[in-house]
Amino acid sequence: MSQAALIQLLGVTKIYGQGATALQALKGVDLAIDAGDFVAIMGPSGSGKSTAMNTLGCLDTPTTGQYIFNGVHVEQLSRDQRALLRRRYLGFVFQGFNLLARTSAQENVELPLLYRGEPAKQRHTAAKKALASVGLAGWEHHTPAELSGGQQQRVAIARAIVTEPAVLLADEPTGNLDTQRSHEIMNLLWKLNVDHGITVLMVTHESDMAAYAKRIVRFVDGVVSSDARNIHPAALAATEEVH
Template identity: 85%
Template structure:
């Protein structure tokens, strides 16, 4: 059998020491195949954000194994984890995290700038990424000139401009109204289905999680349930159209 894209085995995370130590993850096992769309849910303090930070290489486990395409991520140095993120992972956050005085085009180009890509290649890739999220013609607008939904689209374009294997979205609709939230979820669905990008999304909103093909619930630092969603919203919307 082929190895999953991501495999967690016995992952623990402890913050602090002694009597004040907090165990955020308590032995998590999780496999994620390439091309999946997984929603990670759970109440505040359940460990879902710690798990997401671990999956994104932003934090290291206290113990256990994290394999990405067979590579032991838990053994990597800080610089090696940064290289993994740069090459294989894209990140979308609740707060957009865009540079305020910088155009949409320049915001999207940033990851390619860090990679040392030449200007012409950066411009072309950023324009294509913005087009793919429905923002063709908005390249020269700053975040202040864009709606919340458009800002999140720019953030998604920035996340996918490097053609990552995995898109990690942390509460991507948390700052948006219902209509804009559905637009963003439809976009994530299309990126998953049409482009084959594996999507891992943390959310506390069950109607947003309903877009995912699989829903993993965290409670008290462990996975309480891991279930397939037989009728993802995106799939149902496709059938209507």
Template identity: 80%
Template sequence: MQTTKQPLIRLRGITKVYGEGSTAFQALKGVDLDIQAGDFVAIMGPSGSGKSTAMNTLGCLDTPTTGTYAFQGVQVQSLTRDQRARLRRRYFGFVFQGFNLLARTSAQENVELPLIYRGEPATERHAAAARALDSVGLKGWEHHTPAELSGGQQQRVAIARAIVTQPAVLLADEPTGNLDTQRSKEIMELIWRLNADHGITVLMVTHEPEMAAYAKRIVRFVDGVVASDTPNPHPAGLHDTAAPPTAEVH
């Protein structure tokens, strides 16, 4: 008998209401979504469509008002705040539009932060951060502060910080929003390679069709629901045979 593979993530009937009474706003109105391990999903939609609320729910940064969220079969909505925090630290990496780096802290130290939170020994932190920076093309830039790095390099540091814990899922919220066209393409090639070569599941919010073109699926939100879920048979990175981008980003 053929069995159906359990998705990494399953949302069923997810709603989210902010406020109460006459001021209540329903950001999500019954979202059903399955995400398989190794998928690359671009989440799109106009402002106010619910895509950011959905991303916060997926990343365990917020809890739904009603509905169920299963991660590897575990009912996330039933976990305590501390249990959700442990789930985030163990399985999720986050990349934001604004980089969110500590200004007076080196690239190496920024990347080590998630490992500090996990209580990893200093020697292991240093080695893991160096590997992560090398993997994003920043070998030799470990001791530079954000002020000494370009926007593209800062986003690479942010990606290294997100993957240093070897997460199952990378959540990227407008990761190219502060970058020019060339740097955006380089960052998307890097994210695409993390998905294609390392099997990291990628969930990415973006307004830009050119960036969404790298994904395997494009999910569009409208008025708090999933309006469409479309496979992309030819992701933009699929036919790019160039070497991984180097640190020469300005």
């Protein structure tokens, strides 16, 4: 791990509630992630992985400890400053696709740019490019009801990357998909990581999905229990078999 990691958690704790009902979800997490890495975060229910993901995504703040993103101490930022960091540097993909039902794929993907106040012409161009990058060129005017689950998740990924984020946070991105579509989405995330240099952080409980990552971090009882490089990521193995 390099000295200037893109992301660092140093002694991060998170406590919900007070007194006898207090729940300590994170108990001193140390984690460093370099730009361009692809990390799968795993662990049983209640292990702290979702709390860690919310912290990394600036959706929650540590009770104690430090979260450093590209040299900035996130734990010292105001709510508005964290929102700005999210908008500029982070993209999110969830298990539920969270698409607007009566809105076209193009318009769904444009939403983050609309919030940014980008001009219409630039929004259209960027959304079309993002949809093409996830294999949906020609599907711009279809609504979610006209798309398969796999295609809807591709639209969600296009929406997450249309702002050209440094980091893509994916929370169980294949949880609602069948096996074939799940592998298609994982290959897509792999390509975004390798070809576009986007750092990918993914929570998953499925070992065959985690196998696509370059690194697997496991949480148990609020701490990192293991952190290992994945020498043969599934997407790389499949590529080598073709050649």
